[in-house]
Amino acid sequence: MRVTNSMMVRNMLDHLQNNLGDLNDLNEQLSSGKLFQMPSDAPIKVADSMNYKSQLNRNNQFQRNLNQTENWLNTTESALKSGTEVIQRARELTIYAANDSMTSDDRKMVAKEMKQLRDELIDISNAKLGDSYIFSGQKTGEKPFILNSDKTDIDNYVDYQGDKNSVKRRLNENVEMGVNLNGHEVFKDKIDKLNKIYRQLENNIPGKDIKGEDLSDNLDEMDDFINDYAELRSQVGGKLQRTGNIIDRLEANEVHLRTLKSKNEDADLAEVITELKMEETVYRASLASGSRIMQQSLVDFIR
Structure with a gap:
């Protein structure tokens, strides 16, 4: 084949352009820190990076859900702890006031503290996390308990306004957890019981003269309340332990995904x-x- 000067110049320009293109690609990698700038540069690597990013986004959403779940459960556990302390103190006062040596005036003095305990338990039942009432079921914008307008109804001092539906959070691909407790089951009978004891201490139950044994009759039920709260706190503690384990796994998975993504696209x-x-x-x-x-x-x- 006859080689002409124009052929040499044309080949030289082609090779020069190829070398300049390679030089430009390396300059872009150095300035951006990435192996590719456009999907056409490395279609398979781009697809892998998009998959890793999608997994990281899901992982981040699960972590946000877990943080919300932990906050909700911690608030619930704190409310149960406070509720237990209220019931225990109310029990102590009931034992003290059940002594038949107590006069009516003495019991009325005890009734003042019992009234405060009743009102405190109502405040605890209306606990909020941010703008959400945690014991109202899915009606998180509604206060769980309001006072019953019928003051003569001794056994129903408060009315429950929430519902009994479960508030659930998805914690990973396979786990969905109910994070709330039914406020009606957790507080309604306890509040009504404290109100009844308060009325007994005030000797303010029509047609009945309250004696020590009438107050003592409340103790077994109050013991059941304390045991109920202990069991509920155990359930909440188990859920907190589980969320902590899932958080650890998600954090480890995030590190792994970021490492894979970096190896795939970082220069x-x-x-x-x-x-x-x-x-x-x-x-x-x-x-x-x-x-x-x-x-x-x-x-x-x-x-």
């Missing part, structure tokens, strides 16, 4: 710098070679 800067220096050397050699070819003209042969 090895030391390697890129080495290749860039090599390409610069090749490009300069191409320029030097091309300058010799381009310098030749008819004048060179006339000489």
Whole structure:
């Protein structure tokens, strides 16, 4: 094949353009820190990176759900702890007031504290997390308990306004957890019982003269209340332990996904710098070679 000067120049320009393109690719990798800039640069790697990013987004959403769940459960556990302390104190006062040596006036003095305990338990039952009432079921915007308008109904001092539906949070792909407790079951009978004892201490139950044994009759039920709260706190503690374990797994999974994503798309800067220096050397050699070819003209042969 006959090689002409124009062929040499054209080949030299093609190679020079290829070298310049390689040099540009390496410069972009060095400046961006990424192996590719456009999907067309590496379609398979781009698809893998999109998959990793999607998994990371789901992982982050689960972590947000878990943080909300932990806050909800911690608030619930705190309310149950406070409720237990109220019932225990009410029990102590009931035992104290059940002594038949207590006069009516003495019991009325005890009734003042019992009234405060009753009202405190109502406040505890209306606990909130942010703008949400945690014991109202799915009616989180509604206060769980309001006072019954019928003051003569001793056994129903408060009315429950929430519902009995479960508030659930998805914690990972396979776990959905109910985070709330039914406020009606947790507080209604306790509040009504404290109100009844208060009325007994005040000797304010129509048609009945309250004696020590009438107060003592409340103790077994109050013991049941304390045991109920202990069991509920155990359930909440178990859920908190489970959420903690899931958080640990999600955090470990996030580190793993970020590592895979980085290996897939991040450039090895030391390697890129080495290749860039090599390409610069090749490009300069191409320029030097091309300058010799381009310098030749008819004048060179006339000489």
